Amino acid sequence: xxxxxxxxxxxxxxxxxxxxxxxxxxxxxxxxxxxxxxxxxxxxxxxxxxxxxxxxxxxxxxxxxxxxxxxxxxxxxxxxxxxxxxxxxxxxxxxxxxxxxxxxxxxxxxxxxxxxxxxxxxxxxxxxxxxxxxxxxxxxxxxxxxxxxxxxxxxxxxxxxxxxxxxxxxxxxxxxxxxxxxxxxxxxxxxxxxxxxxxxxxxxxxxxxxxxxxxxxxxxxxxxxxxxxxxxxxxxxxxxxxxxxxxxxxxxxxxxxxxxxxxxxxxxxxxxxxxxxxxxxxxxxxxxxxxxxxxxxxxxxxxxxxxxxxxxxxxxxxxxxxxxxxxxxxxxxxxxxxxxxxxxxxxxxxxxxxxxxxxxxxxxxxxxxxxxxxxxxxxxxxxxxxxxxxxxxxxxxxxxxxxxxxxxxxxxxxxxxxxxxxxxxxxxxxxxxxxxxxxxxxxxxxxxxxxxxxxxxxxxxxxxxxxxxxxxxxxxxx
Numbered sequence: 001x002x003x004x005x006x007x008x009x010x011x012x013x014x015x016x017x018x019x020x021x022x023x024x025x026x027x028x029x030x031x032x033x034x035x036x037x038x039x040x041x042x043x044x045x046x047x048x049x050x051x052x053x054x055x056x057x058x059x060x061x062x063x064x065x066x067x068x069x070x071x072x073x074x075x076x077x078x079x080x081x082x083x084x085x086x087x088x089x090x091x092x093x094x095x096x097x098x099x100x101x102x103x104x105x106x107x108x109x110x111x112x113x114x115x116x117x118x119x120x121x122x123x124x125x126x127x128x129x130x131x132x133x134x135x136x137x138x139x140x141x142x143x144x145x146x147x148x149x150x151x152x153x154x155x156x157x158x159x160x161x162x163x164x165x166x167x168x169x170x171x172x173x174x175x176x177x178x179x180x181x182x183x184x185x186x187x188x189x190x191x192x193x194x195x196x197x198x199x200x201x202x203x204x205x206x207x208x209x210x211x212x213x214x215x216x217x218x219x220x221x222x223x224x225x226x227x228x229x230x231x232x233x234x235x236x237x238x239x240x241x242x243x244x245x246x247x248x249x250x251x252x253x254x255x256x257x258x259x260x261x262x263x264x265x266x267x268x269x270x271x272x273x274x275x276x277x278x279x280x281x282x283x284x285x286x287x288x289x290x291x292x293x294x295x296x297x298x299x300x301x302x303x304x305x306x307x308x309x310x311x312x313x314x315x316x317x318x319x320x321x322x323x324x325x326x327x328x329x330x331x332x333x334x335x336x337x338x339x340x341x342x343x344x345x346x347x348x349x350x351x352x353x354x355x356x357x358x359x360x361x362x363x364x365x366x367x368x369x370x371x372x373x374x375x376x377x378x379x380x381x382x383x384x385x386x387x388x389x390x391x392x393x394x395x396x397x398x399x400x401x402x403x404x405x406x407x408x409x410x411x412x413x414x415x416x417x418x419x420x421x422x423x424x425x426x427x428x429x430x431x432x433x434x435x436x437x438x439x440x441x442x443x444x445x446x447x448x449x450x451x452x453x454x455x456x457x458x459x460x461x462x463x464x465x466x467x468x469x470x471x472x473x474x475x476x477x478x
Contacts, residue, residue, distance in 0.1 A: 043088030
């Protein structure tokens, strides 16, 4: 029997506010453990929470970007459960009256919307540090750090409309980029600023009856998300094929064994004993305030724009991954008709400098970058030898043409010299020649590169490539 995969996601994003959600402690948990706490975030008797308006503003930005209906009236609730890293033994969250509902996020690779049931605001818990093992099951003991307790946290709950692992990964990637572009979170998964739970169930194809769902908790990387989902889908398929029952439960992901493991049976809403938070007034917003909160262009809007420009999904993903590179791209293409040479430059030489921390964003010369890209496109510049000057070219407001001429980087072809250098490179690199003759195309690129280093702007790469191929063919015939 074939099965349909049904996935719903619950994503948690920590907001980068200056203070915690209900107290004046700094929103910073890298301090010495348990030093960034106060009676409010520890839930000590007599302490009273006060809502952080900056957190409300950041929440509204995300709700707008996800096209949600923002409720003018909502409230906080107490969610009761025991866990060592939660000092109050309850979490201030939202239950029946969340701040926003009915949103959506478009997945361009699948040409579909993931509909969002609700997003709400709550406080984060502390952090458990397991000693003597990589997880709770293996640890000899666990230390508790409450610096993170009380940090503002947004939870985004989707409808069960995701039907593959790839859809789930793309949704999380786009949600991460959305929060990053809005400037409301650093969304660093490795530090816990972005994490997610996924609900997975299988149902027979063409059946209206949903299967029992299994929740996988606290996934904190895209790789873990894909692996956990793939494993859990296959686990459930095997159980159903054997005629066994799926147990509704909460499971964890064990990276070491590459398996999910049972943590507890799945809780229902009544297990948390929700009731209205007595120490906080309801949240009452007016439409004028909501309208006053402005948002930047979202990744989804950029995506649609770039598709219209003819860029591929891979090119768009590269641009969106870093807001600074994306902003530079938009500045550069405002002066160009074809964006592809700019994308190519940003993905190659510029990306190399960026990854090696050699870019000073304040000193970039837009004029020189534009001129350099045009020269590369015209094949009028020796790109092999110009790379060692790129930091200077991109950052200094120099006369680019004069600089290139002074360093023999403008190509002025000398056919006689090109022929001599090509013959020398072929003679000096017999192994690369042999590799090329055996069908290894990369060897040709190596030979061209060696020749270009010697020629220093006296021939174009395609001229050198054609010359090498011609001589090697003649060598074979002889």
